[in-house]
Amino acid sequence: MFYIFKHLSSYIRPYKKAFGLAVTLTLVQNGLNYLFPQFVKGVFDQVFPRITEEKGLLLLLAWCAGILLLGFVRATILRFGIVNYEGTANRIAANLRNALYEKLHKAPLSYYGTMRTGDLMSRLTLDVQMVQMFFAFVFSHALSCFLTIGAVVLLMFLASWKMALIVLAFLPVIIVALIRFSRTTAKGVKARQEQAGNLTAVLQENITGIRVVKSFATEEQEIEKFKEENWKLRGANLRVTLLNARMLPLLILFTGAGTLVVLGVGGRLVSAGEITIGSFMAFNSYLGLLGWPMWMLAPTLSHIKQAEGSARRLLEIFQAPEEVRPAKPVRREIRGEIRFEDVSFAYTNPEGTVAVLDKINLRIDPGEKVAVIGLTGSGKSTLVNLIPRLYRPTSGKIYLDGIDLNDWDLDTLRRQIGLVDQETFLFSTTIAENIAFGAPETGTEEERTRAIINAARKARIHDFIVGLPEHYNTIVGERGVGLSGGQKQRVAIARALFTNPKILILDDSTSSVDPETEKEIQESLKELMAGRTTIIVTQRMSMARLADRIILLSGGGIKAEGEHRFLYDSNHYYRLLHDIQLKQIERPEEELLRGLEGL
Template sequence: MKGIRRALQYLRKYSLSALGAFLSLLVVNAANLYTPQLLRQVIDDGITSMNMGRIWALAGLLVAVAALRGVFNFLQGYLSEVTSQGIAYELRNAIFDRLQRLSFSYHDQSQTGKLMTRMTSDVELVRMFVGNGLLQLVSAVLLLVGTLVILFSMNALLTGIFLLMIPPILVVFFLFVRGIMPLSKSVQQKLGELNAVLQENLAGIRVVKAFAREDYEQQRFGVRNSEYLGENLKLIRLFSSSFPLIFFIANLGVVGVVWVGGGQVIREMMSLGELVAFVGYQGFFLMPVFMLGFIGSAMSRAEASAQRLFEVMDAELEVKNKPGAQALAAIQGKVSFEGVSFRYAGSEQDVISDISFEAQPNQTVAILGRTGSGKSTIINLIPRFYDVTQGRVCIDGVDVREVTLESLRSQIGIVLQETTLFSGTLRENIAYGRPEASLEEVEEAARAAQVEDFVRELPEGYDTLIGERGVGLSGGQKQRVAIARALLVNPRILIMDDSTSSVDSETEYKIQRALEQLRQGRTTFVIAQRISTVRNADLILLLDQGQLIAQGTHKELMDCCEIYAELLATQFGDQAELEAALEEAVR
């Protein structure tokens, strides 16, 4: 139970509420153990003796014990829930914090739906056991021991007869607990797979409808749902076959006690009240035995979930601050790659190999190449989304692995190929990197990115809610918002990964005109789909199959590199003439 032992660390912060719940449970158990003795006295001292006064007194005492038990039952339940909810709070925070710090490579290989299952269902199962089930386990053991002591003190013969039923009950329990652990883990895995399909479907619902694939998606979800149902039914069958058998064996023990005990009452070897109390204690003995069965089930499921949680928490941080890493001072923007090679985790082949170049401050660097040539990999290595396999990436002569991630990335503005916006207002999305920015600063960045053109049409301007993932905006509008978001942080290095691919030529022309001024004092890396970007770049990097095969200006490469000319003709075609016409029209 390594997972549960680790989860218990989160109990320390809530030790007072846990202690209060435990003490309350002790009082409840004491009241439970005292109740059969009161019933014995009611029968022997009141009913048998026809003593009404004694009956009233004992009845009042029973009411007082019941009230006391009720109060402490409430305290035990409330404090247990406070403890368990606190543990769930800490676990959710811990795993979410870990997810924020895990490298791109981890998220590349993980499904969002499965991670969400760990954040919700797995946390809940661990919470229920560590915050409440563990307390019930201790209570069951104490109640079991206390009841057994009282039973032996009352009648050793009847206790021996009753205990004959315990070995077969324990055998059934052992088989039950042994079977439920793998089943519980399988159920959680199937739930994760089900949630993964659900998350992918909801995220891509427009694609589903566009291609009329609703029936296919329904079938895909139905398969996962059936698998999840099947595993749950296995779990239910295990419960349904185990506990009726346990109750049957336990009832045989009760029958044996009543048979022998009844004979002792007739022979006046024990009183009727003692027999009733003994049968009552039998119930108290069986109750924790049954509780142990359910607790064993909860413990197995919690252990399976805890293991899944700690798999995430123990995942290696492939990109992290080195011990003693220093903050990166204000940079000028010189970027150099020195013999850089990189391969993704688990891959046997380099994505890029032996790349070397140098970008000077204020330069615009265009990266060209066919699909899969390594363009995005190069720009991902600059802010250390991944670490190089060989060589080094330097900014102003400093290896990026020697400085803190925060100080590095805070000086880099990034517009990723896949535009991601968050639910909230337009202003909040533009100011995501600088939430303290004033409205004037937000508007300035928006004007530079040509966002103002469509802000006027929005009902509440910059305070308009744009919906989940920016669903209320077009692709081009979202990309312009992403550009404004990057510009607002006033970066010394600006990275644009195909950031105008959803913008029409005229809008891109306006953006490029605005960016010409914004690039002053910045080193800009662009993966472009427009010939104008390539033509105006200070340095062009030409990649092919992970190799840097040429670098230089547009004119230099046109004069000496046939592959460059071929690539321009293949990727851009007659775009140059089209953009020239648009430029003339705008003028």
Template sequence: MRRFAGLIDAFARAEGPPPQTLGAFFRWALSGAFRWLSVAALLSALVGTLEVVTAILLGKVIDAALASGPEVFWDQNLMLLILAAGFFLILRPLAFGASSTANSVLVAPNVNPLVLTRLHRWTLGQTVSFFDDDFAGRIAQKQMQAARAMTDVAVEVINVVFFALASLVGSVLLLTSINGSIAVALAVWLVVYLLLIRWFMPRIRERSKARAGTRAMVSGQVVDTITNIKTVKLFAHAEHEDRAAIGAISEFRDRALDFGLLSAGFRLTLMTVAGLLPVALIGGTLWLWSRGLASPGDIAAAGTISIRIAQMTGWVSFTLMAIWANIGEVEDGMRTLTPRHRLDQPNAPKGLDGRKDIAFDHVSFGYGRDGNGIEDINLTIKPGEKIGIVGASGAGKSTLVALLLRLYDVEKGAIRIGGQDIREASEEDLRRQIGMVTQDTAMFNRSSRDNILYGRPDATEDDLIAAAKRAEAHDFILGLEDHKGRRGYDAHLGERGVKLSGGQRQRIALARAILKDAPILVLDEATSALDSEVEAAIQTALDQVVEGKTVLAIAHRLSTIARMDRIVVLDAGRIVETGTHEELLDLNGPYAGFWARQTDGFAA
């Protein structure tokens, strides 16, 4: 069974980006699995055909019984009875078992991870602005929703639609063999049934799409609140968050009610239509029998078929409603996840060398609006040069670094490393050349070992511990223990490292950057959360770490960057001063003002 499950590669990569039309999106998401989906569909159709054979055998046995009489029935019809027993005890169970295995073992367990991994890979490649503009919980919900809905569509189309179509085709052929007019009655009923389906399904799809959108908003709202639960507690805003959640949940309830009302009307209408079928087929066959045009076995076969189809109608209608509802959810997920908010060009070249010079050539960026960015920045940083970046809040310091990391693309000008425009390089290739430690250090809810090894996953245990020691993190890591009893480097840190102090998180981030050993190092307030004693110890380690590297250091605490080779002062997105610490003090400009305020404050 497990070997059978492996026929579909559940983690195969898709060709190209996801399309933005529904049919093409399904083909992209399910590519590589269609051969085995077709096998599962054929097995389902075989099972549907066997349902018609059941009615034929029943009719044959009844006709044989009436023709033979009880005295000689067994003697004259032994082979027919053996055939019927073999059908019910061997062939039918084997066919149903094969179809069930194809759906439950081959299709369902593989389609969901196939679609989910493809959507997740695509989402990981989106730009930072894509995530900035949405809830993290909503994006995750859309991925899970689309994968689950597409799996349900695939399974139900195979399990129900192909089964039902085969049963209907076989039923028409059987009824034609009894009398053409009975087959026509079934065909007329089928047309009415399909017209009702055609009217209801687009409306169900639209209401399902609306319901899915509001459901994702509920997830986004709840996750946003939980992610910021400390802020909620500190400001005593549980009631405020409750009202926000109720607003989102109320909207979801309204859309769910719209969907429920339509689905209830759909079921009622189709079940009424389903009730017409046994009346028409059994009544019609009885009328033919009264005229000598049909046998009692024909009545039994027509009755079995009509009752089975009537019963199946409820099942099929419910499943079709679920399929179209799921298609609406797939569309909703597709609309959110497939836009091309991506930076990498197809086949972007690799081989960028971070040991070369960095040049900002007339760079401007304003997050798509005026202000809050940088304007006409010209700056060349030599290999191995240590640059300090200074300025008031909002001056553009972090924007400058974000553009170098290509979290955003410049709006004007260019950034080049070794003469190569970073927009023409692979994003991952660029970021492998840069190590970074930020003020707001993010940790995964994994172990200290996993978080530090994120800098270089193939590092040895000795390299890991050496990096932690250089970052003054080793001793406190040994004292960690989580709620599951894991200790030291194996203890998990909680979501975003919530179990650590700010200084501890920064030391683990420093260890991660030390382990990465990239030729360019960016320090964005890298020691802001440390006390003076720990900072002094780490500063010694940093002096060794930055040796031979190109360094960009952002700091409000000017004492940490006074020894840099050059200091760049930003104001309102522009460079207003550059020079060494001493040169800038002699200029008596903005930097000298910052320095005077800080030193006066310390003296006071």
């Protein structure tokens, strides 16, 4: 419990007054609970002996009215306490979700390579919900349990120290059992939460990749995979339930045995005149008050352990690294000169480290058009992803306009770079909002609309859009499922052009379009690339020939560079790539392998 307050204190602190009020109401409500046995004692010791007197009935009614009033006040305070706890818990949970979401956006792209999307979703939903439950009622139950046990034992000693000692004799056994139960439950709860994350990951992957699942007719296999993970979660839930089920009967047994012994000893003490019958009844009322927290202690401790497990999983996100932001960032317009000096890069994943780039030295002048070609896995996409600082080099330096790339303000840098990724992603919103995504809202609505249409025209997608029922207000569907691959890529190109970037990066941006559409885009790109530093990552020679210079990547290094004619005449591998695409080679795979051996 203290772990939650210690490590999530900054997210609780804004609501400390509301939470403090809720705790105060809990203390008052518990204090009123302890008055009830005193009323019972008064009825037996002061009212019943005088019941036959003239005002005896009136006295009884007065005491009963007092008991009813006490119950009403308790119920009112309890109601306000519940509302306060629930409201505070909701605000804390909302604050946590906002902070987690913000943290995930600050984390570098490499962080997502080590985490499963479904597991992250599970943490932001199920684990936050578990922490919310802790503040909504688990904490108040725990506070009431410990306060009641302490206060009631003290009041029992005041009523009859002999009977209190009997009750106290049972407590150590119960406490030891609870401690052992708590430790065992913590392990079961952790396993359950991890399995819940696994199940969410499977669900998310299958919903996201439903096209692939249906295309390969693997529905039955995926259903079986989901069932397997679901049964594992069921088993984990069952193990936690069985732990709770073992503890509760044990507590009932001990408290029941204690009650029987107290009744026997108490009866003898009343007969001997050592205590009054009112004290005896009050003691039994205290014993009744003690029963509820003893029974609730086991499930409450279980919920606390669950909340602690969730808090630890949330803390792992908060402890994730963040994108480096310089103390004195450079904010100015980019000219477009890019320089790589001995740049190496390696991906880190749970299985180890995978080297991708090795000591890259490269200079791109402002306004120059450079194409990067090579086989899949040669490091082409990684190379261009280093420029907007989506990844950081493992070693070496990258300079932009002569300034260390790490010294540039991240937002200033990225807003002046237009990136069209090979895996086109569109949001489930209108085409217009997808094109204008990420751009500052400046100018009038009419000017913004004209800019959107202009970007769409340049990307050769305007005619298609105006043919849609809602034109630019057409919802494309989640992940752009309402558009073909080529249409999505042209919308992505329009999005990159909307901000009029100084650097344009096209990462295999025509891979999903037909030859006719590719020609249209190429004609458009000739105009768009003028005056911009442009990097074209491609497998298509027709795209590569748009560049002033072509770079051939292989094995993480630059193997050759120059104009098309120079490379075609001087580099056997480049010539193979070119001729294969023109279908001048019968067995391209064998020839490519031979060409690679010669690099």
